[in-house]
Amino acid sequence: MSTRRTTTIQSQPHSKASFLKVILLGDGLVGKTSLMNRFVTNKYSETLLRTIGVEFLNKDLIVGGDVYTLQIWDTAGQEQFKSLRTPFYRGSDVCLLVFSLTNRESFENLEYWKKEFFYHADVQNNEFPFVLLGNKCDATETRVVSREEVDQFVSTCPNMEYYETSAKLNENVEKAFIAAIEKFKKFEEDALNRDPFKADDQKVDLNKIRKKNRPCSC
Ligand SMILES: Nc1nc2c(ncn2[C@@H]2O[C@H](COP(=O)(O)OP(=O)(O)OP(=O)(O)O)[C@@H](O)[C@H]2O)c(=O)[nH]1
Numbered sequence: 001m002s003t004r005r006t007t008t009i010q011s012q013p014h015s016k017a018s019f020l021k022v023i024l025l026g027d028g029l030v031g032k033t034s035l036m037n038r039f040v041t042n043k044y045s046e047t048l049l050r051t052i053g054v055e056f057l058n059k060d061l062i063v064g065g066d067v068y069t070l071q072i073w074d075t076a077g078q079e080q081f082k083s084l085r086t087p088f089y090r091g092s093d094v095c096l097l098v099f100s101l102t103n104r105e106s107f108e109n110l111e112y113w114k115k116e117f118f119y120h121a122d123v124q125n126n127e128f129p130f131v132l133l134g135n136k137c138d139a140t141e142t143r144v145v146s147r148e149e150v151d152q153f154v155s156t157c158p159n160m161e162y163y164e165t166s167a168k169l170n171e172n173v174e175k176a177f178i179a180a181i182e183k184f185k186k187f188e189e190d191a192l193n194r195d196p197f198k199a200d201d202q203k204v205d206l207n208k209i210r211k212k213n214r215p216c217s218c
């Protein structure tokens, strides 16, 4: 398991800090590891190194004047590693669901990934903030999933936003992670508006933070 940490805080005033567990899910070879590495280290490699189980990297970002520490959990997409990845779903704050625009099956498997996540993360009412990433948008000649099809899928999923990304060319990668923070914030605000009595629960829960800061969240 990797535990490198990269910090990109610019020196500007900020009001509060938040720690978010962000999980990357999707079929093997869609580019989850490449997206994480591009975002955290700004590096990209064509060399194929399949993920076994999970790895995580931390990165700090400032959004709207607030500092967010993202703990990004990259999971193995191959079916054979299912039992190694699912124990890490619990405690996630936002999910980046990834498919490849050059692989139709990876798009068709999105429902499968949502279900696996809901089940193992123990999400209430199947409500959760998602950002959907159609990766490899640079590969226009081999693209097989159209924007219209994706928009149709997204319209059936509450709390989901879509970005077309390229880890290879660094297109929309940081934007997608910023969107994840914003999606999380909006989701939390909406939950509080629906149930103001939850406000007390939202006050800093040190146990949750301590638990999440441990490499193993199970
Ligand atoms: N053209 C293109 N290729 C990409 C892009 N992102 C990743 N790849 C390539 O796709 C292959 C798989 O990338 P990974 O990041 O290892 O995929 P993964 O989803 O982590 O795969 P698993 O670890 O098996 O779940 C590698 O050869 C990458 O170089 C992209 O944006 N564009």
Ligand SMILES: [Mg+2]
Pocket (backbone or CB within 6 Å): 032, 033, 034, 049, 050, 051, 074, 075, 076, 077
């Ligand atoms: Mg990987």
